[in-house]
Amino acid sequence: MNLHEKVKIIETEITLTMEVHHISGMAVAIVDKHGxxxxxxxxxxxxxxQIQSKTFH
Known part of the structure; x- marks a missing residue:
């Protein structure tokens, strides 16, 4: 499984979790020792x- 496929799985899980737990918005960051x-x-x-969450880094 390549990185793109793994990211899609993570994004799907986040979206489903947000729906189940009625979470309106969240930000996610994954870091390693390089950033x-x-x-x-x-x-x-x-x-x-209706203001969308944005990505900041």
Whole structure:
């Protein structure tokens, strides 16, 4: 399994977990000793105003 396939599995799990637990938004970062490997925002940072979560790194 390559990195792209692994990322897709992680993103699917995050999305499903957010739905099950009614989480409107979250940010995820994966780091190693060299820095960020992956950063992504999911859902909304402000669900009332429908403002999407953003990725920062």
């Amino acid at each position: 960020f490997i992956y950063t992504e925002g999911f859902g909304y940072s402000n669900s009332a105003k």
